[in-house]
Ligand SMILES: [Zn+2]
């Protein structure tokens with residue numbers, strides 16, 4: 001992992017584990033606090049994992065099946081789960097990937113052959129010093145004993161996801177990704193931190209399928225509904 005923030009890296013290495021919620025020492029998340037994580041219940045879309053679906057498919061996926069076999073997530077993007085994702089992403093609490101990734105891996109039933117992180121545009125990665133999707137992908141791959149490979153590149157920066165619908169967001173990320181030819185024949189498990197409409201994962205899956213991937217699944221730490229945003 002390349003980081004341009006050596007102080008954050010050193011702090012990350014020397015600071016002893018503390019629970020992300022109650023700050024008790026010796027663990028990144030104590031068992032009492034882990035029970036408070038807002039788990040995504042069974043009422044979600046089987047394809048895009050949208051919470052609150054009354055049938056197996058949400059209206060969007062029913063209308064048009066997205067170019068991905070299915071997305072899973074252990075948590076809803078609210079309360080402690082949302083705080084953990086935001087702290088990992090914007091406050092450099094990289095160790096939270098160790099807590100989130102095993103829960104993510106536990107939701108995956110697909111027999112993937114490779115784990116692929118959703119890439120950040122190089123400019124954004126330079127600003128942040130790391131790609132949070134890659135931190136999670138590394139730990140998900142380790143948990144599932146699969147290789148992690150960077151088979152996607154972002155060909156243009158996408159503006160912050162401002163649109164209000166899946167259609168608007170899809171237009172925003174369309175053709176923003178390019179897949180490596182090595183994706184051919186692979187069953188890909190895409191990893192990102194949060195899924196809001198699925199648009200980013202759909203665009204990545206479309207690029208991977210175009211490169212010959214056998215099938216593409218996705219897993220994220222949290223699943224938001226549009227109103228929740230990032
Ligand atoms: Zn705790």
Ligand SMILES: [Zn+2]
Pocket residue numbers: 045046047048049050057058059060061062
């Ligand atoms: Zn859906």
